[in-house]
Amino acid sequence: MLKLYLLLSYEFMKIGLFSIGGGYSTLPFLYYIQSKYQWFSVDELTNMIAVSNITPGPIGINMATYTGFTSAGIIGSFIATGAIIFIPFIISVLMVKLIDKYKTCNALNSVFLGLRPAACALLASIGIKLLYKTLHPLAFDYKAVILFLFLLIPFSFIKKNPLLTILMGGIGGIVIQNI
Amino acid sequence: MKKASLIEIFKVFFIIGIQLLGGGYVIVPLLKKYIVDERQWMSEEELVDYFAMSQCIPGIIAGNISVCAGYRAGGILGSLAAISGLISTPFITILILANILSSVVDNKIIQEAFWGIRISVIILIFITIKDLWKKSVNSKFTYILFLLIFLSLILSNISPAIIIVLSAIIASVYTKLNKGEKNA
Structure with a gap:
């Protein structure tokens, strides 16, 4: 059992270190773990990915918790989640400390001059890509367009509340699909 | 910037974790609401900066940016409180519901709800850009x-x-x- 725990923490620490950008970058590592150790089957993994998408929390963390649980029970889920955030945690803290230290430095400020528009462009490209996928011209889905417009008007002009937007999206989805 | 108690930091990130549905990018509007607007633990510029930098360091983006925000609110212990709060929800959900979750995924109503949630995430992303645009x-x-x-x-x-x-x-x-x- 101890060997399983050690392997689990080693493998998930590796995921934490090498998955750069987004929860989905952990997927190839999870498939690798599956084929190397058989702690869970491919079908189970596919199912866990689907579940991670519908449970609250960051998808990468959900997948670590779930795969850890399937591999080695409650202790396994603690180990997998702890291991996956361990190295990124240290790096994030060091990063904030460094930013604080060189806050007044002109070189750092000119870096931020570039980072801020880049962050906006990144968000915008994700938004456009998701929009294209949902409102794809070849598979035109008028129900998606209706829901999109229905949500767009109240939430972009009147009330800015992330939870309310998500909830209305969920309820709207059920209603529109059943009309 | 105000300093906050660890329990308060944990609580806020726990609440953020519950609302984190439909992908990690939703963390940006949530942090904007709870951390920047309601509590002033960090500035809008810092949110954008940390979001950008979280992309190029290892790890899950929502986790990294929460560690940064937690550090702003209460130093290194604040970071720990933030990440613990954020991962509590997945823990509780999966430990309690592990056995029934896989049957829930194929449920028609759940599928329809998440179809709608994916559309609302697009709107959330555009609202966030609009908010961050002026300073960036x-x-x-x-x-x-x-x-x-x-x-x-x-x-x-x-x-x-x-x-x-x-x-x-x-x-x-x-x-x-x-x-x-x-x-x-």
């Missing part, structure tokens, strides 16, 4: 940079990490050249 894209240089990066992200599959590093280099060179001109 406000000069000729930043406009051009935004357009260049946006087009290259749309038209190719280039990694966000590379884009962030490149834009940092471009901005540094631009500032250097600009200064050189002013001094000459």
